[in-house]
Amino acid sequence: MTTISDLTAAESTSDRRIKSFRSIPSPDTIRTELPLTSRRALTVQRDREEIADILAGRDDRLLVVVGPCSVHDPIAAIDYARRLAPLAADHADRLKIVMRVYFEKPRTTVGWKGLINDPGMDGSFDVERGLRTARSLLLDIIDLGLPVGCEFLEPTSPQYIADAVAWGAIGARTTESQVHRQLASGLSMPIGFKNGTDGNVQVAIDGVKAAAAQHVFFGVDDFGHGAVVETAGNDECHVILRGGTAGPNHDADSVASAVAALAKAGLPERIMIDCSHANSGKDHIRQAEVAEEIATAIRATRASGTPVTISGVMLESFLEPGAQSPDAESLTYGQSVTDKCMGWEASAAVLATLARA
Ligand SMILES: O=C[C@H](O)[C@H](O)COP(=O)(O)O
Ligand SMILES: C=C(OP(=O)(O)O)C(=O)O
Secondary structure, X not given: OOOHHHOOOOOOOOOOOOOOOOOOOOHHHHHHHOOOHHHHHHHHXXXXXXXXXXXXXXXXXXXXXXXXXXXXXXXXXXXXHHHHHHHHHHOOOOEEEEEEOOOOOOOOOOOOOOOOOOOOOOOOOOHHHHHHHHHHHHHHHHHOOOOEEEEOOOOOOHHXXXXXXXXXXXXXXXXXXXXXXXXXXXXXXXXXXXXXXXXOOHHHHHHHHHHHOOOEEEEEOOOOOEEEEEOOOOOOEEEEEOOEOOEOOOOHHHHHHHHHHHHHOOOOOOEEEEOOHHHOOOOHHHHHHHHHHHXXXXXXXXXXXXXXXXXXXXXXXOOOOEEOOOOOOOOOOOOEOOOOEEOHHHHHHHHHHHHHO
């Protein structure tokens, strides 16, 4: 048993399990170094408004969030964006295409936590480099004419990048977290809440309701100082069906029951469907089939004259199909290091199918 004399004054009872603190530049410093500029800000704001219009039913295009499960190589991400941008322009009258640019990965237990946390993928955890790389990649992608979508995981990281983001997600593992709901209540863009990993959709609906309210919580200001944050509430949030441990939830019955639960909660009766994760059994080939099934469902709903409740689709897609281990000795260019993704050709075909729907 520890006695008082075992504790030195410096150790005391605090930080017994903290190995170090490393300072990083404030959000204001990084944003000043890599400015959004008013031209890009106008583009981001216009994209956010278009996305909010789709989610509210004021614009009948389909929102498509498509891109790699995670970004580990900014060169491959820009290569992907260069291919996606002309397709986004071609389909712009039917689809609003947003590139998935995910820098923060929530893990079931442990694993690589994304480019911001460990940009070298070698355990050096150079977060400062990660933040700069992430921000500069977002600016480059915006310059190609593509809106970007990110998952927000760390409660203070959005201050470094969120001004460049047109759509955001709260993931299945954090949808029930008060911290993430508070965060969403202060974010400036529409936010999708995933259903829980067990398939529970109500927690996502609760997330949407909680995020619409005003909150007061602990945070950090733009200069990196501890602060009490007061938010206005975000009424542009929605639910994302991603399946769960019991199986997929993109079928007509699951969609109808989610929409009924939204109506009961007094929320807009519109959802996004994630074709990946538990809706595809994490199988990238199945993902394309799920997208095809959704396209068929949308076509049938339109033909019947009833309102379309599927407003958005999410696809995990990269240059090469499948996935590889982040620990591989030599990494295959353009292939995911997290979940399996559809390759480029399959992705382009799925976008064409969705546009036809
Ligand atoms: O989308 C990515 C993964 O599904 C998520 O980060 C969980 O990954 P893991 O179960 O491999 O940790
Ligand atoms: C982690 C993700 O999904 P989910 O939260 O649904 O597991 C993701 O979309 O990258």
